[in-house]
Amino acid sequence: MTLTASNRPVLADEITDKLRRMIHSGEWPLQQKIPAEPELMATLGVSRGTLREAIKALAHGGMLEVRRGDGTYVRATSEISGAAQRMYQDHTQEHILEVRLGLDTQAARLAARNATAEHITAMKALLDQRRDAWNSEDYPAWAQADWDFHVLVAQATGNPLLHELYVSFGAVFHADLLRQHRRSGFNGLPDEGHGKLVEAIEAHDESAAVDSVNRNLNSCAEWLRE
Structure with missing residues (x-):
């Protein structure tokens, strides 16, 4: 499926919500590294760009922390x-x-x-x-x-x-x-x-x-x- 400018934000929002639920449920524990991009792309069935938009949104909200050269870690269980x-x-x-x-x-x-x-x-x-x-x-x-x-x-x-x-x-x-x-x-x-x-x-x-x-x-x- 080719993502267009009109449907990509909607899909990114959907993936953001899925990742948020994984964190909030404890499936991804605090201070632990989340799975690597290739694994998440395969699990969620999305492109690298969509996944990165979702991770960026949660990092901006304080739930995730992206560490260059290391990976992405769970920083908090909610945006609050x-x-x-x-x-x-x-x-x-x-x-x-x-x-x-x-x-x-x-x-x-x-x-x-x-x-x-x-x-x-x-x-x-x-x-x-x-x-x-x-x-x-x-x-x-x-x-x-x-x-x-x-x-x-x-x-x-x-x-x-x-x-x-x-x-x-x-x-x-x-x-x-x-x-x-x-x-x-x-x-x-x-x-x-x-x-x-x-x-x-x-x-x-x-x-x-x-x-x-x-x-x-x-x-x-x-x-x-x-």
């Missing part, structure tokens, strides 16, 4: 997340924490209202992983479990947009945790915003959930000011 990651590079840790405070308190409130028993069980399991990793000095695993816990709280809200916005903080949050653990006297297992938050969510106590988050993030803000 990709755009947010670019914006975070231009702002201070204090600004990011202030935005997180708004998201975290709303996430805590909604999770206390909407979380299921399965959510609660999964939260407790992640806190166990977090504790075990910290005690064994496996700090990357500790940071990952901590972040996964917060993402699960956001997911438990039942609000997919809030969850997606929260996920966009991932790289920044993870890097901050790994920096913090090197500080003398740093407590890697604070109960506020974690254990107490789960207790409040399980009790469907929205006020207690919000209070727990506020105390935890206020202590983080104090650490940044020192």
Whole structure:
């Protein structure tokens, strides 16, 4: 089939949407290289030009990163997340924490209202992983479990947009945790915003959930000011 100027943009949009779904579904994991052009062209049944238009669109949206001489990597699971990651590079840790405070308190409130028993069980399991990793000095695993816990709280809200916005903080949050653990006297297992938050969510106590988050993030803000 020969693509004309009139039908090529439509096909490129269709391929862009297919690639977007592959990324969003997790078929192509974050930070991993996507298949090479020849494989994608054969799989999707499109020309090199159409494929490159689709990849360019997703790279512009922040979902993909084209590395010359290496390949194309998944940078974010959505355009929202990709755009947010670019914006975070231009702002201070204090600004990011202030935005997180708004998201975290709303996430805590909604999770206390909407979380299921399965959510609660999964939260407790992640806190166990977090504790075990910290005690064994496996700090990357500790940071990952901590972040996964917060993402699960956001997911438990039942609000997919809030969850997606929260996920966009991932790289920044993870890097901050790994920096913090090197500080003398740093407590890697604070109960506020974690254990107490789960207790409040399980009790469907929205006020207690919000209070727990506020105390935890206020202590983080104090650490940044020192």
